[in-house]
Amino acid sequence: MDRILIVDDAELNRFMLRSMFDNEFEVLEAGDGEEAISIIERLETGLSLIILDYMMPKKNGLDVLEYMKRTHLEERIPVIMITGESSSETVEKAYEYGVADVILKPFSKQIVSRRAKNLIEQYRSREQIEAELASKTKELRESQARLASFNEYLLEALGSVVEFRSLESGDHVKRVKQFTAIMLKIAKEQFPKYQLTNEQIRLASMAAILHDVGKLAVSDSILNAPRRLTVEEFEEMKKHTSYGCEIIERFKELTTEFFQYAYEICRWHHEKVDGRGYPDGLKGDEIPIYCQAVSVADCFDALISKRVYKDAISCEEAYQMIRRGECGAFSEDIMRCFELAKEEMMAIVLQVQEGLIL
Amino acid sequence: MNIRECYEYIGGDYVDLMNRLPMEDLIVKFLKKYATGTEFSELEAAYASKDYETVFSVSHNLKGMTANLSLKAINLPITEICEAVRHGKPSVDLEPFMVEARSKQNLLLYAVSQLDE
Numbered sequence: 001m002d003r004i005l006i007v008d009d010a011e012l013n014r015f016m017l018r019s020m021f022d023n024e025f026e027v028l029e030a031g032d033g034e035e036a037i038s039i040i041e042r043l044e045t046g047l048s049l050i051i052l053d054y055m056m057p058k059k060n061g062l063d064v065l066e067y068m069k070r071t072h073l074e075e076r077i078p079v080i081m082i083t084g085e086s087s088s089e090t091v092e093k094a095y096e097y098g099v100a101d102v103i104l105k106p107f108s109k110q111i112v113s114r115r116a117k118n119l120i121e122q123y124r125s126r127e128q129i130e131a132e133l134a135s136k137t138k139e140l141r142e143s144q145a146r147l148a149s150f151n152e153y154l155l156e157a158l159g160s161v162v163e164f165r166s167l168e169s170g171d172h173v174k175r176v177k178q179f180t181a182i183m184l185k186i187a188k189e190q191f192p193k194y195q196l197t198n199e200q201i202r203l204a205s206m207a208a209i210l211h212d213v214g215k216l217a218v219s220d221s222i223l224n225a226p227r228r229l230t231v232e233e234f235e236e237m238k239k240h241t242s243y244g245c246e247i248i249e250r251f252k253e254l255t256t257e258f259f260q261y262a263y264e265i266c267r268w269h270h271e272k273v274d275g276r277g278y279p280d281g282l283k284g285d286e287i288p289i290y291c292q293a294v295s296v297a298d299c300f301d302a303l304i305s306k307r308v309y310k311d312a313i314s315c316e317e318a319y320q321m322i323r324r325g326e327c328g329a330f331s332e333d334i335m336r337c338f339e340l341a342k343e344e345m346m347a348i349v350l351q352v353q354e355g356l357i358l
Numbered sequence: 359m360n361i362r363e364c365y366e367y368i369g370g371d372y373v374d375l376m377n378r379l380p381m382e383d384l385i386v387k388f389l390k391k392y393a394t395g396t397e398f399s400e401l402e403a404a405y406a407s408k409d410y411e412t413v414f415s416v417s418h419n420l421k422g423m424t425a426n427l428s429l430k431a432i433n434l435p436i437t438e439i440c441e442a443v444r445h446g447k448p449s450v451d452l453e454p455f456m457v458e459a460r461s462k463q464n465l466l467l468y469a470v471s472q473l474d475e
Contacts, residue, residue: 010419012391016426019384055418084422106425108378 001026002048002120007036007064008082009056017051017082020109021116033059037067040077047077048120051112052099054083054090065097074098076127078119082107152206159209162216165223172301173209175348179297180290181205182344183337187289190340191333194289200257204290207261211269211294214244226308241267241279261290269294274329284331292334299327300338304349315346359472361385368466369431378428386473388427393470397423398463401439405456413452414443432466435459 006017007030018027025048030036033056040047054061061081068074078100083090091102100119103112159173181201188196215223218240222233229237244266252259268291271277273284287295303318313321319342321327323335330338361382365372379385397420404412417440424433435458442448442455 010395010397010423012388012395012423013419013426015391016379016388019381019387055415057415084418084425105422106374106378106428109380 003028003043003046004116005030005036005039005043005047005050007031007033007050007056007061008053010053013053013082017112020113032056033061033064036064040064040068040073044073045076048123049116050077050079051116052079052081054081054085054094062093062097065094065099069098076123078123080112080115080119082112155206155209158213159211162212165215165220171352172305173212175301175352176211176294176297177205177208178348179300179341179345180208180293182341182348183293183296183334184290186337186340187293187333190336191289196289200261200290203258204261204265204293207258207265207290208294208297210244210248210262211265211298212240212244213247214240214242214266216247217243224308228309238270238278241270264288265291265294269298271295272328273331277328287331289334292331293337296322296330296334296338300345303327315349359469360474361389364389364469364473365428367469368429369462371428371430375428379426385427389466389470389473392423392427392429393467395423398459402456402460405452410443410446410448414440417443429462429466432459432462435462 002024003026004021005028006014006021008014008017009031011031014029014031018029021027028039028043028047030039036050036052037059040050050064052061052064061083065074065079068077068079079098080101080103081094081099082103082105083094084105085091086104094102100123101115103115156174156177163172184196184201184204187194188198188201218237222229222237225233245263248259248263248266251262267279268277268282268287271280271282271287271291273287273292275281275283277287299322300315300318303313303321304315306312319338322330322338359367362372364370365375375385376382379388397416401413401416401420404410404416417436420436421433421440424430424436435455438450438455439452439459442450442452
């Protein structure tokens with residue numbers, strides 16, 4: 001049985017209202033705002049409706065509404081305010097405080113009873129719709145999460161193809177993704193000027209997986225040459241940045257933002273802050289911070305990994321080489337991020353070596 | 359005295375009452391509840407001690423109750439009293455309204471005591 005709370009300091013008014021609902025509802029009474037609040041506090045959504053007087057001793061009707069607003073119960077329990085104050089100011093104030101309806105004295109049985117039932121019904125259907133919506137939203141979120149994880153899996157698979165062609169393990173792209181994320185999170189904290197958001201960091205590190213996708217267009221003889229490349233071969237190898245863009249162009253259906261990150265990372269992850277990188281010779285801030293992060297991540301991982309043409313070196317050694325500029329010039333900002341990210345990046349390498357992740 | 363006769367006697371609006379609260383058996387109970395209520399004596403006491411804040415809150419309650427029960431003859435002087443003290447000190451002399459309200463209240467108490475069971 002639905003429960004109604006009648007709040008009025010005049011016993012006769014409570015008695016009259018009770019007699020209208022007694023047959024169909026369980027009726028509770030409170031003689032002032034304070035008593036009403038303690039009942040609402042105890043029963044919360046166990047109440048289907050509150051009929052509230054405006055002027056009362058101790059706490060008045062507005063105090064009760066204020067409490068309900070603070071506890072968000074006004075969204076769940078409909079309140080009808082019954083008042084003898086017919087001024088528009090009073091009525092407006094009541095609505096402002098969150099009442100669902102205002103009934104003026106003298107009241108009519110039919111009106112009070114009809115509005116009460118309508119409101120109970122209306123709030124109940126709203127609650128059902130909200131519950132259904134919440135359940136659908138949850139399903140949708142789960143399905144989005146599954147899709148996102150599937151997308152990530154496909155991206156990693158695509159990124160790994162390059163490495164398999166290069167006779168590598170396939171873990172390089174995953175580490176570049178992780179290192180990029182670590183450095184960009186630090187950049188977000190340390191350098192607000194880049195206005196990085198968590199979503200941007202997530203997309204840019206996902207896009208980092210595709211940084212070398214253009215190598216698919218480079219011939220095996222160059223890609224897997226177990227020696228130093230000739231000048232011509234190196235020129236061809238450098239083209240993997242623009243080949244990558246051509247491949248990415250074919251995926252334009254991807255979200256615009258992700259496409260932009262993927263495109264720019266493919267193209268500019270070999271640019272250097274002094275303009276001596278390739279393919280466009282960008283300088284300084286012309287190179288987006290996420291491309292710089294991928295660039296450092298790529299260099300670092302290449303140094304600590306064994307390749308057909310070289311042995312692996314230690315993390316500390318690789319860190320120092322990059323800091324000394326032996327892999328080209330990087331901006332001070334990204335070097336600061338690298339310095340702060342060093343420990344976390346090394347921990348990942350250590351975990352991989354111990355077979356804990358990837 | 360039946361309920362219709364009672365309303366005629368005390369200057370109430372029986373037709374309006376039945377339109378709003380069409381439950382004659384309960385109206386008798388409501389009237390008896392009103393008659394045994396302490397509000398009117400509280401009003402008298404507050405008026406006598408010039409406690410206008412209480413005069414306002416009690417007359418405000420009486421105004422609502424008498425309006426709900428269509429007790430027009432009492433409601434009119436009570437409403438005048440309530441509005442006169444809304445902002446504190448009385449804006450008009452309350453005495454004539456108190457005399458009128460008292461007289462109608464006594465009439466009502468008598469009529470209610472004569473109601474058929």
